[in-house]
Structures are given as C-alpha cells and as structure tokens.
Amino acid sequence: MMALTWQGIAMIALGVFVGITVGAIPGLTSVMATAILVPFSFFMPPVLGIPFLLGIHKGTLFGGSIPAILVNTPGTAPAAATCMDGFPLAQKGEARSAIQMALYSSTIGDTFSDLVLILAALPLAAVALLFGPTEFFGLLLMGLAIISSVTGASLVKGVLSALIGLQLGMVGTDIISGGERFTFGLHGLAEGIGVVPLLIGLFAVSEVFIQAEKKASVLSSPPDTLHLRGGRKLRIIEVWHSARTIVRSSMIGTFVGAIPGTGAAIATFVSYAAAKRASKKPEEYGHGSYEGVAASEAANSAVAGADLIPTLTFGIPGDPSAAILMGAFIAQGLRPGPSLFQEHAPVMYAIFTLLLIGNPIMLVQGWLLTGMFAKIVTIRQSLLVPGIIVSCLVGAYVYHSNLGDLVLALVAGLFGYGFRKLKFPMAPLVIAFILAPRAEEALQQALIISDGDYSVFITRPIAACFIGLTVLMLVTSIWKRPWAETMRPQTVADSSNSKEEPK
Amino acid sequence: MRKSWKIALAVVLSLGLLTFTAPPAAAEKYPSKPIKIIVPLGAGGSHDLHSRAVASVLHQYIGQPAYVQLMPGGGGKIGMGALKRAKPDGYTLAMGANSHLYMSPHVKDMGFDPFKDFIPVFQINELPYMLATLGNQPWKNFKEYIAAAKKSKGKIKHGSTGTYGLSHTMMLKIAYDTKAPLPHVPFRGGGPAMKAMLGGHVQTAGANPATGGVLSNYKSGKIRILGVAAAKRFPLFPDVPTFREQGVDLLLSSKRIVMAPAGTPKDRIDILEKALLKVAKDKTFKRLLRKMGVKAEPVVGEKLLKEVRAEYESNKDIYKNAGVKIRN
Structure with missing residues (x-):
C-alpha cells in the first residue's frame, strides 16, 4: 500500500485546493495552473507530483462553477452551461445551495469517471479509437442540434445568435488548406478567437456594463437580507431528485471525455440538452433549475478521469489539460501506452488510489469553502463589480499573454451588452462557436478520407447513429415547438433578471 | 473621504512614475x-x-x-x-x-x-521524424507500402500534423521521390493524427521516437515503422531502416x-x-x-x-x- 502515505494524500488535497481556487478565479484555467506547476512535479517522486497535478485538474472543474453561479462568469467553456441555471439561482438568493449542487454533482461525476478509468480504461480506449473524423462529425452535428433546445423565446433570435457564433468560429487558420480566414491580416487572430477571452467578454464584461447602467445609489446600497448568509443550504432530498440527471450526465461526460479531441465543453452541452429533454420540468431550465446545474457540473467533472483514458493508453491527450498531464507523466518516466499499466503497475495504481481519494477530499474542501465563496454575493455591487472586471481582464490577458485578447474581451463585452439588451440568447452563440469549427474540420477530413463520398455518413454505423439521433432531435423539437410554448421571454442571457430584482 | 482617495491615487501614480524614470544602471552587467x-x-x-x-x-x-x-x-x-x-x-x-x-x-x-x-x-x-503504420496493414515495409500506394491511386492516406507541417512536408518529399500518390488528411497536431492512424481511419502517420506511446506500441507490434528520416538509424529503433537506405534522400527532424x-x-x-x-x-x-x-x-x-x-x-x-x- 505505497499509495496511502500521508504525503500523497496531502499532495492531492493541496492540488484540489489549488484547483478549486484557480477555477474560482475567472480567467485562470486548469491548463494554465498545471502548466505553471508541472516543473515542481519534476522534482517530486511520481506518487507525489502526479497526484498534485491531478488534484488541480479535478479541483478546477468544480471551482469553475463558482464564478459561473455567483457572477455569471464562466472562466472556462464548460462552465458556460452552468451559468445558464446557476446565475439565476444566485439571483434568487440561492447561491450557496446552487454551489452545493454543483459540488455534489461534480464529486459524483468525477468519482464515476475515475472508477471507469481504473476498471475499464483499455476497452473504453479501444472504443474511442473507432471514432474517426466521420464519427466525430456525427457527434458534433448532434451537439449542434442541441441549439434547437436553447434558442429561447424567439426562434429567429436563437438562430441569428447561432449564426453569429458560427461566423466567429470561422475566424482563424483553416487547418485543411493552411490558409487564414477572416483574420484581416491580424496575426493575433491566426489561431482564431480565443474561447476564454470571448466568454469573459460576452458574460462578465457585459454584466459589468449592465450594472453600470444602474444608479450609484442602487449599486452602493447594502445587499438584500436574502443574500446575507449566501442563501440556504441544499437539502439532500434535492440531490436525490436530481439523481437520475447526475448519473446520466456522469455517463455522458465519461464517454465523451474518453474520446480524444472532444473535451468537457461538448460533454457539458450534450448532457445539458439530454437532461432538459428527459426532465419533468424543462421549463425551469435556463431560469434556475437545480437539475440544470447538476447536469452540466456532473458532466464536466466526469471528463476529469475519462480524458486520462486516451492520454494514458495511447499517449493521445483528450484535451489541453490532459496534454499537460501527459507531459508530467512523460517527465516522470511514465511513458503512456497500453503497457503503462503493467510496466508501472505499483506506481499507476498508487496514483489511481489517490485519484479516488481526491473525490471525498474535494467534497470536504468544497463543503467548507462554499459558505465562504457564497458570501461574495453579499458584497456591495459598487465594490464587487470593479473587482470582477479587473480579475476578468487579467484572466483574458494571461490566457495566452496576448494583449490582443484583452481588446477582444472588451469588444466581446460591448457586443454581449447589445446582445443582452436586445434579448438575444447567448447559449446558441457559445455552442455554435465551440462546436461548428470542429464539425467543419471533421467534415472536411471525413470527405478527404472518403474521396468526396458523402455516403460514409450513412454507411458507417456510429456516424449514422449520431446523425439519426440528430434528425430525431430536430424533428421532436419542431413537434414540441419549445420556443412557442414552454419558453418565457427570459433566457440565459437575459438581463431583465438582474433588473427586476427588488433592491 | 474623497480627498484621501485622491492623495492615495497621487502617491501610487508618482511611485509608478519613479520606476519609469529611474536612470539605467551604467554598463549593466548581463544578466x-x-x-x-x-x-x-x-x-x-x-x-x-x-x-x-x-x-x-x-x-x-x-x-x-x-x-x-x-x-x-x-x-x-x-x-x-x-x-x-x-x-x-x-x-x-x-x-x-x-x-x-x-x-x-x-x-x-x-x-x-x-x-x-x-x-x-x-x-x-x-529527433528524427518517422513514418508509422498499423502492424496489421498488408505492407510489411516501405517498398511494399509505396507499391500499394501506387496501386491504390490515392486511397492510402496519411494523417498529417497540419498542412505544410513536419509530416506533410515529409510526405511531399516521399511522394516526389517515389512518384506515388500519397494524399494527406490534416489534423490538429501529431496526437489526433496518430489516433486516427491507430483507429485505422488513415493508414500512416508521422512520429518521432519520443512521441507518447510510439515506443511501446512499436515493441508490442501494434504499429510498424516504415522508415526514419535521419542519416543513421535511431538507437531505440535499430531495426528501422533510414529513408536514405530505401532510396529517398530525406532528412527531417x-x-x-x-x-x-x-x-x-x-x-x-x-x-x-x-x-x-x-x-x-x-x-x-x-x-x-x-x-x-x-x-x-x-x-x-x-x-x-x-x-x-x-x-x-x-x-x-x-x-x-x-x-x-x-x-x-
């Protein structure tokens, strides 16, 4: 039992703490934190250094939900889905219980995915390899069809929002031709529009503009008594009501996470849409649904263990933070590959044990920290808002140490302000922006491989399956016409929430 | 209240100015x-x-x-x-x-x-660049691969690290020297390309000896290395001939x-x-x-x-x- 040294447990606990903190600061990402801290792991034995980094990886995925819920700021793309329901809950004075829901679902999702990693890494990795560009395109198309369930009150505005997202996603280098599109000769746009600065701008900076409209007296008035303790605590029965959602989302997160090149954002959107479809109260989604928070948080944390599956079995990282973790494994002489689990069995299983122990540690730390974080909403707006904007702009800059990203965040902020004023839903834009460029890439790759033959999307079973599901989703959403019946004029991006709040 | 703010601001600003106007040390010692x-x-x-x-x-x-x-x-x-x-x-x-x-x-x-x-x-x-393929492909070596590529008229594809990246450049050279059609499918970097190759979606991919998973997949026979773009064979892969040995004058690392x-x-x-x-x-x-x-x-x-x-x-x-x- 070399795993259970107190140093090992201390390292993963420290990692989880760093992770939650980094995740809770908008703009700081797990990629950045692990990248900075990897060198420290060089000088530690693998059973200490690696758990430290894995703790960060875990912690950030939960930590990201904190600013999403409290101040409507997704520091990372997957947390964008958490904003949709978490922020309305915080505005109702239920910040603490919303964060607790995020914590419980994150812990369950993460534990589930760690168990799958430990018990079924090799078979699941073999399934992941079946996903070529053709299958990827099917999966991403299904992801895009999700837009139909988040268009909000006006279909036209929803579609317009998605189209803008699509257009923004086109900016940058087209990997097939190597040519640049819509960069207007700006070298900073060669890699496309950065997702972190864009989200910070759209959500956080625009929120600041909205707040700036208010009178000074409103901003500096003490907060509602409702908020003073950061809201009520979550009852266990409420978690139980969302149990089906949490389990479903954990499975979706684990499966999608195991496919390299997907990442937490796709998993989150897919499971959010699945939860909404299966829910008895879909009309609550987007207006403060605990299920919605559970769905997105369980799914994005479930990616934490699963993205190590392709990383460790094939040396193909599932997403950028897994890429850094792979670097850390390599730097420790733990070279990824199918034989890693045999050649280094004692070390690997020690690491896995600590990975599992990390989950209750996260639960305890999150539980202790939640009350503290939730108090952020008790700060007067006039003090909180400047703090948020500084932290967000720093985050946008350190994303790639690029001054252009700062400009981008501000421009996106102005744009997001207009968007919210005109009551356009933000979710279609974000989903289209993230998924469409990858879908396009996969489509092109699939067609190069098939020599231009479109029938592969029907003849290859996995791709056909996803495309069938996509058609089904679109048909049922036309059938149900959710935008006409179940949606009230308020949407995620809707600013009226904050304005209607009694002060 | 207002005034103390202004004073504080003034102090901060003047401190900032100080650091900007500090004279550079004469004949600075590097670093x-x-x-x-x-x-x-x-x-x-x-x-x-x-x-x-x-x-x-x-x-x-x-x-x-x-x-x-x-x-x-x-x-x-x-x-x-x-x-x-x-x-x-x-x-x-x-x-x-x-x-x-x-x-x-x-x-x-x-x-x-x-x-x-x-x-x-x-x-x-x-690190020299290498051309990898699945161990269960019908071609056992570079020569057979090229013959198969010629016969297939472009059906055998290479998963590249991106247009005009390392592996695409390698394939352009091999295609020119052997006159075989070797189309490439660009991916976002070496990892995704290697994954597509391992899954059989494309037939070859580039790698270097330190690429994650390459050595262990090679040892287990899961992948085969058709050639290495170096002047001499790489010590970790002693059985893999260089491209020069196989008639393509290619050095790429x-x-x-x-x-x-x-x-x-x-x-x-x-x-x-x-x-x-x-x-x-x-x-x-x-x-x-x-x-x-x-x-x-x-x-x-x-x-x-x-x-x-x-x-x-x-x-x-x-x-x-x-x-x-x-x-x-």
Missing part, C-alpha cells in the same frame, strides 16, 4: 534580471517540457532565474512574433521549432523572417532551438551560449531529459546557423518540387 523563455507552442508538448527543464537549472550557470511563458497559437506565429518585437537585450528568448521557423515561412506569411529577425543560439537536440531576437549583443549571446552548454551537461537536466526519452545533443554557433540554413533551403526545394507556391 541582472530574470530571463524569459517564450514557448510558441502548446502546453505539455515537447518544447514546453524542454523549456521547463532548461529553466529549472539555467539559474545555476547564469546567476539569474529563467522562466517560461507559453504563447501558443497560429502555428508559432504569435510567440515568435512576440520574440521579434521583444527588446534585443538577451532577456527574452524563445524555444523555437524548425517547423515554424524553417518550413512555414516558405508557404505563408508568418510575420517574421527566420534569418533577419532571429539568431539561433542553442539547439538542445533534434523536429528541433528545439533557443532563439534570440536579431540585434542581441554578441557578448550576451556568448554568455548565454556558454551557460546553456553547461546546462546540457547538468546532472538534473540530463535526468529530466532521460525521463522524456531524449538526450541533449547541443549544437551552437556557426555550425547551428549552417545546419538551419541547409534545412531552410532543403525544405524550399521540397515545396518547389511538389508544385507548392513559394512566397520568396
């Missing part, structure tokens, strides 16, 4: 402040790991700490662009790769000229080169070069590299410049022969 190493590629990749290994020991030999700043994006354009604009005072360096330094500028506007804007200071090592902006004073370059050569012999540094499956094989000065020039020209020829439109 007298920390050195920044820009990594123009993604986190966790081999350039990142090498830079961190350098940064973790360099201070022992130069007397100042070194730190790594990741500036990925645009295939090296963003990070190298920042190096070009940095003050040439020896405090800003970058860990460059030959793909964005000596390949991409031929075919697209990178915003820099690799020779006019940068000085190559120190090449840590280079992935390099990690410490670059300085043009205009950096010669004496500072010398100090850096000396310190970096000591780094290459450092025990900790060697241990870190050994764990990654590589070792330090430093090349510096005139020899380095000659080598990268030769590579630049040879890549140009590859593109020209392939009918690619060259920029200059």
